Structures are given as structure tokens and as C-alpha cells.
Amino acid sequence: MSKNLDIDNCDSIVHIDNLWFKYEEEYVLKGISLQIQRKDLIIIMGPNGSGKSTFLKILAGILKPERGSVFLCNNDIVNLSDKDLTKLIGYVHQNPWLYIFNLKVLDEISFTAKNLGIDHNIVTRNILDVATKLDIVDLLDRSPFSLSEGEARRVVLASALIHKPLLLLLDEPTAGLDYGLKKRFVDIISKLNNVLETTIIIATHDVDIITMLTKAKLIIFNNGKTVFKGFIEDALNNPRVFAENSLSIPIEVELAKHLGVHWSKVANLNDLLLEGDKLRDVLCQ
Amino acid sequence: MSIANIYLKNFSQVFLYYSEKGFLTNVHPSTKIVLMFTGVAIAILCTKLVVLLFVLLLFLSIALTSISIKRITSLIISLMLFISPMILFTYIYTLLRLRSAILLVDTSISIVTAMVKLLIMSMAFYAFFITTRPQSIARILNRIGIPYKYGYGFVIALRFLSVVADDLVEVLSIQKTRGLFLGKSFLDKVKSYLAIFTPLIISSLNRIDEVTISLEVKGFGFSRKRIYLYSEPFRPKDAVFICLCLVGLAAAIYFYI
Numbered sequence: 001m002s003k004n005l006d007i008d009n010c011d012s013i014v015h016i017d018n019l020w021f022k023y024e025e026e027y028v029l030k031g032i033s034l035q036i037q038r039k040d041l042i043i044i045m046g047p048n049g050s051g052k053s054t055f056l057k058i059l060a061g062i063l064k065p066e067r068g069s070v071f072l073c074n075n076d077i078v079n080l081s082d083k084d085l086t087k088l089i090g091y092v093h094q095n096p097w098l099y100i101f102n103l104k105v106l107d108e109i110s111f112t113a114k115n116l117g118i119d120h121n122i123v124t125r126n127i128l129d130v131a132t133k134l135d136i137v138d139l140l141d142r143s144p145f146s147l148s149e150g151e152a153r154r155v156v157l158a159s160a161l162i163h164k165p166l167l168l169l170l171d172e173p174t175a176g177l178d179y180g181l182k183k184r185f186v187d188i189i190s191k192l193n194n195v196l197e198t199t200i201i202i203a204t205h206d207v208d209i210i211t212m213l214t215k216a217k218l219i220i221f222n223n224g225k226t227v228f229k230g231f232i233e234d235a236l237n238n239p240r241v242f243a244e245n246s247l248s249i250p251i252e253v254e255l256a257k258h259l260g261v262h263w264s265k266v267a268n269l270n271d272l273l274l275e276g277d278k279l280r281d282v283l284c285q
Numbered sequence: 286m287s288i289a290n291i292y293l294k295n296f297s298q299v300f301l302y303y304s305e306k307g308f309l310t311n312v313h314p315s316t317k318i319v320l321m322f323t324g325v326a327i328a329i330l331c332t333k334l335v336v337l338l339f340v341l342l343l344f345l346s347i348a349l350t351s352i353s354i355k356r357i358t359s360l361i362i363s364l365m366l367f368i369s370p371m372i373l374f375t376y377i378y379t380l381l382r383l384r385s386a387i388l389l390v391d392t393s394i395s396i397v398t399a400m401v402k403l404l405i406m407s408m409a410f411y412a413f414f415i416t417t418r419p420q421s422i423a424r425i426l427n428r429i430g431i432p433y434k435y436g437y438g439f440v441i442a443l444r445f446l447s448v449v450a451d452d453l454v455e456v457l458s459i460q461k462t463r464g465l466f467l468g469k470s471f472l473d474k475v476k477s478y479l480a481i482f483t484p485l486i487i488s489s490l491n492r493i494d495e496v497t498i499s500l501e502v503k504g505f506g507f508s509r510k511r512i513y514l515y516s517e518p519f520r521p522k523d524a525v526f527i528c529l530c531l532v533g534l535a536a537a538i539y540f541y542i
Contacts, residue, residue, distance in 0.1 A: 093455065097487055098455055098484045099463070100484055111464075
């Protein structure tokens, strides 16, 4: 790692100032300015083509900003070496199958740590730690090619966490997952954010996870610009912000509106449905 | 963006149909096939640099009627990136082995001639594939006697090249974020190729599986005969254009064989 890279004393993990980016003719990101603090859990939402994935790719160092600046721990991202970026960031692409090439899950998870030259004993300890948190200990000796979609996603997430990055970037992590797996994923993410204190940025247009992460921050992109910055709770209190940006309003908010109660009463709708008494209480209210 | 990424990005666009109005887009696909083969034949037969440069200019002007200058420039850059190591090697060989200034001039002329030939051929193929709808290519291939299953197979394969090139860019980026290129030993380097090509092959096989299923469920290949919903009309300008191409082809054959 670079000598001048001080990651322990930076509270502002990401500082973005007037970021512009274009692929061909048209700009995909138009003057984004953001500040992301340590331990933040941020959901970035927006319709297709709003620039969410591009934004994550810039933060991961895959794409270079066209204009403006991106600072990671007070260091301009364009000046960071590949090794620095690998060490600081864990990036999880929406397609887990683009990662997998090892014959064992264990090797797949330890790949980044080995590339960074992390001590073998630390890697072994981290593998067990991460595998336990993600509930994939049973998969460690299996071939990654035999995994289900949900399992493959958790393995890729584990491989991004193995070197304990400062910033975890997840691109559409719940695409193709059923409700149960989504809930499990949210639990894992919350745990990582609370216990490991990892700063996490999730790009998604899946509103299902919104009501599961009400304490997180929300940024909505539309047409390359940030149109909403705040807490998820604020957005749920003002659901117009979803509708105005081609995002579906969470079903819990819709239901609460029809029932004339606050959305928080029905926030965990699936749990309420499983426990009939609780649902009856809400309906009686 | 690295040179490899620029090259892959440009390559991924080469066989993709690009709907933009213009003279070349509107002519009949058979006319474009004749134009393509005329360009290839002239590039192979002709040896005079001046004539080749004139033909290249002609092809560039025709291509510019339907293709943006930016796309043509990116094609030329990709080609130059591809052949530049060969050019460099030729010069180094001429200098080290033959040690003659006159030969160096001769080598330069030969290299420029070869480059112009390559550009004409690439431009001819590029102009055809980028301005002709994939369905039209399959239909024309069927008309000349190739069973439509193979014609469609060819068109899908062309489309697939771009998809694979895009996937390759993604895999390279992903593995780079995992520190793939940090390893220095020989074993690390061998493993880095595995890390790129294994996910690429797996994702390509998955895509092939999806395409096969979607063709199967649509009943593709169940009937020997095929009808077409849309076909381009053959206009008088097509006949004129084909005649001009044939004249050019005949001249090349007459002067260079």
C-alpha cells in the first residue's frame, strides 16, 4: 500500500465532487457530488440506465472519471495503484458467474487475499470468519460450478470480504433471488455493517430490500443526477419520490396507505402474514 | 481505459448492426455483398499503392454515407493496434538482419501497401455488416442456397462475438478488482489466464444454452421452408451500383492477372 495512504484516520471514506462520465456521446453521470462516511450503509436506486452501475465501477477504479474528482480516504482515485484499490475495495458484480474459475469454493474465496500476499494464517482465519457469517462453511470444499445462484452470490460476496476491505460495493446483489434469500442477504449485510463496520454501497432497483433496511441511507439517481439524498425512512414517508423516478412503491407502503396506518406497522409484511395475530392487530387498528 | 479494453470495446462493435439512415443502409443487401467482394478482390489483386489508395478513399466515401466518422476511426485504431506489433517486428528484422537503408524504404512501401490492402478489406466487410440487418444477411444467404438454419447460425455467431467481447471486458475488470494482475510468478501468470477464460467460457456456454432454448421453443428449424416478413426491394440504383462494382472488378482482373 502507498506510504501516504492513511486509512485509519479518515472518516470521510468517499468524497465525490462534480463527477461526470460518458460512454459514447451522452453523459451517464452528470455532476454527481457526494460524501460517504465511514460505516455508512447506502442504497443507490434508480431506473435502468440511470448510472448506478457506472457509479460503482468508478468507485471500484474500473472506469476513470471524465470530469470531477473522486477521493477515497482523501486520496484521488486516479492516483491510487491497482494494489491500493484492491486492498481498499471489495466489488461484487451483478453476475457472480463472471468471477468463478477455481475448482474449490475455498480457493475462490481466498483468491484476492492471496493476490494481496496476505499471510496464510490470517487468510485461513478470515475464510472461516467470513464463511461462518455468510453461512457457507458447508460449501468450502465443493466445486463452485455446482452452486445455486444464491450460493454463488454468497461465495462471491465472501471473496470480496476476505481481505476486510474498507468499502464494499454491491451491484444488483439481489437480482434473481427469492424473498427468503433477499431477507437473508439483508441480514448478512446489516451484520457486516454493524459488526465489521464495513462501509457498504448497494446499487439496486429492488424495492423489496428497502423496507428491510429502513435505517440505511438512500440515494436516488435519475438521468445521471442525484434526485434524492436522505434516509430510507424519509423516502418511505414521501413515496412520491419512488413514483417520480420510475421506481415501484414498496408494497408495504401501498398496503399501509390503504389500511390508513403508518408504513412501519406493516414493514415486515411477510413476518406479519406468518404470525396471524400480529396482522390481525394491525388490521384492527 | 487500457489498450486491451479499447481494442475489445471497438472489436465488440465491428459486427453489430447499426441502424443509421444513409445511402449504404438503403441499398439492397446483394449490392452490398457485391461491393464487399469487389473490395476484397481488388485489395488482393492490385499491387499499385496509388490505385489502392484511390480505392480506399472510394470505400471510405461510400462508408461515410451511412457510418459515422467516429466509428470508422475506432475501426482504424483497432486495426492499427492489431498490426502494429507485426510492423514493428518487420522493421526490427529489416534493420538488424539486412542492415540496408534502401531495403528499409522498400519495406516501408510494402508495409504501407499491405496496410492499405487490409484497410480496404476491413472497410468492405465492416460496411456490409454494420449497415445490413442480421435478418437480411440470413435471408440473402438462404437465397444463394445456404439452408436458413446455417444462415441464422452464422448471423447469431457474428452477434455472439460482440457479446463475448463485452463479457471479456467485464471479466477483465472484475478480476482486476480482485488483484489478478498483482501476481508476478509464472504460475500466477498462467493462473491469471484461467481466471479470465474460465468465467468467459462458462458465461458463453450459459448464453448459448439460453439462445438454443429460445430458438427451440419458437419452433426454429421445424420446417424446411421459410417465409420472410420483410425484404428490401431491388431498385434501379442497385443495378447501377452492381454494374460499377463489376466494372471495377473486371479492370482489376484485366490489369493485374
